Amino acid sequence: MIQDIYNIGEFILKREKIDVNNPIEILIQDPNTSGRIKNVLAVIIEKKGDSFNYLKIEREEYDTDKLLKYLYRKG
Structure with missing residues (x-):
């Protein structure tokens, strides 16, 4: 039964072309599933050693190629 649930999940991920080895994906x-988003706010940070420093917030054009950078999850 658990194997069947796993197989269904794997099938859905492959159908949607999601890499099963990338948990973030x-x-x-x-x-932007509605198609209304034209711009996003980007938090710009820099990494120095083991820490991160906030630099600024910029408005940029929405780009589907940057979905992994947006880290969006509804809810």
């Missing part, structure tokens, strides 16, 4: 969602 499994969790994120496209925030």
Whole structure:
């Protein structure tokens, strides 16, 4: 039974062309399913050693190629 649930999940992920070896890709969602989003706010940070420093917030054009950077999940 558990194997069957696993197989269904794997089938759905493959059908939607989601890499089963990338957990972030499994969790994120496209925030622009309605097609209304034209711009997003991007938090710009820099990494120095083991820490991150906030630099600024920029408005940029929405780009489907950046879905992994948006880290969007409804809810």
